[in-house]
Amino acid sequence: MRASPKILRAVLPGGGHLLMKMTMVAPMTDDAELLRRYASDRTEDAFAELVRRYLDLVHSAALRQVGGNPASAADVTQAVFTELARHADRLTRHPALTGWLYTTTHRMAARHVRGEVRRQRREQEAHVMQELQRDTGPELDWARLRPVLDAAMHDLGETDRTAVLLRHFEQRPLAEVGSKLGLSENAARMRVERALDKLRTKLAKRGVTSTASALAVALTGQAVTAAPPTLVMAVTSAAVATAVTTTSTSGLLALMAYTKLQTAAAIALIAAIGTALVIQHIDTNRLHRSNVELERRLVLSGAELEATRSAARHSSNELARLRPLQEELMRLRGQITAAGSGTVHPVRPKSIPTAKDIDERMRTPIGILTDHGNATPEDASVSLLWALSIRQRERYIELIKLPDDLPAETKAWGLDYLYKNLGKTYGGLEFSSIRRGRTDDQGTRVYAAFKDPATGREDELVVVLREGRSGWQIVVDDLPREVPEHEQPAP
Secondary structure (H helix, E strand, O other): OOOOHHHHHHHOOOOHHHHHHHHHHHHHHHHHHHHHHHHHHOOHHHHHHHHHHHHHHHHHHHHHHOOOOHHHHHHHHHHHHHHHHHOHHHHOOOOOHHHHHHHHHHHHHHHHOOOHHHHHHHHHHHHHHHHHHHOOOOOOOHHHHHHHHHHHHOOOOHHHHHHHHHHHHOOOOHHHHHHHHOOOHHHHHHHHHHHHHHHHHHHHHOOOOOOHHHHHHHHHHHOOOOOOOOHHHHHHHHHHHHHHHHHHHHHHHHHHHHHOOOOHHHHHHHHHHHHHHHHHHHHHHHHHHHHHHHHHHHHHHHHHHHHHHHHHHHHHHHHHHHHHHHHHHHHHHHHHHHHOOOOOOOOOOOOOOOHHHHHHHOOOOHHHOOOOOOOOHHHHHHHHHHHHHOOOHHHHHHHEEOOOOOOHHHHHHHHHHHHHHHHHHHOOOEEEEEEEEEEEOOEEEEEEEEEOOOOOOEEEEEEEEEEEOOEEEEEOOOOOOOOOHHHOOOO
8 A cells, every 4th residue: 555745754754765765666656547547538748747757768779779860760759659659548557668668669660660771770780790800898889789789688588678678778776676577676686687697698699798797887878868858749749649539539429428418519529629630640641751752862862873973983994994995096097107108917906805895896706705803894794704614713702792691601602502503504605795784772784695506595694783892793692591401511
């Protein structure tokens, strides 16, 4: 039975420590009471208090899980509190609202992150892992912990995760942690220590190594940061409006049926409230669609800019390759002028035709294929055909790009498997021309026309290339993640 503050002061005059302890246990009951007030009376003040209480936790977790994008974090935060408003009645019986909000944040963030955001986060994690392999310092860097923290947290069991959240995210005292988990204070301390040790093991598997004390300090100081002040009202208004839109009309109709006051004035009131709420919901959706469209245009503009830069680099490479041909032409003109009216025997150019020459003439015998480097997609394709035709394995490996996250054993098998099959299939063909196709998010396509001397069949070989730090490479994305059983060596 909960005593009122007046009774506590009467029974415990001057007992500041015990009074503080009783006050700190109260938030669990307060959460349930606030949810009941909102679920039964639609009291927006009660819901706003819940938002203020947990906004920093939800926003910080969302911000980490959407790659640090403030706009995306705000959308995820709004979605989480919208879910809280919709399920307020059911959640009044939930033992720990913190755990539910944290899990819902993870689910909403996973739904929100798609496409480019997910790819950028994977690249960021890969970069952090590479940096960690080179850094042997004992201190735990928050910039390295942040991208992998939430994934490791959700690998924990629900009880362990809730223990870490209450103790190190919300900085609750052990007595309150034990009260929420149904444990004594000493048992809660042991539970938190074991959960923290499990989290440290999960992080170590992702390349983030630290001591338990360093991890605790990092979580306590950085896991929950202050959300933007304006986000409280924005999230509260949007969540309440969205939840009320789906329930207000049916709730009012039920009330009218119960009280049997089916009058024209009540019907008009329902229609007015429902219409206002629907209009507000439509306006909110329209603004959201406008924001999405603006973000899409920004992404398209960036892609067009990158395509323009790639074309400029390609033009510079073409000019560099044409310069020797121009010098050869000037040399021949000089020979003709010096010879006067005498007979001049034709001189073969010293330069080997480039991929651009092959594309212009559209027909080149296989005998002149050679290593053209990989400054352009065409050059890389011709170099690959050359490497396959003369079985130059080292050059072939330099021109092939496999996914970075493939296991080393699968990469070794894939390179050997492709080398054998590509060499067997295309090594003896006669390639006559090469041309560049379209470019999309998968890469740039290059088509090489060939003829099979054995059957006389003519067709095109299609390869997809991407540009990296060392030039263009042929991309192979469809290898299995594990070596097939029939390809594994016999024990």
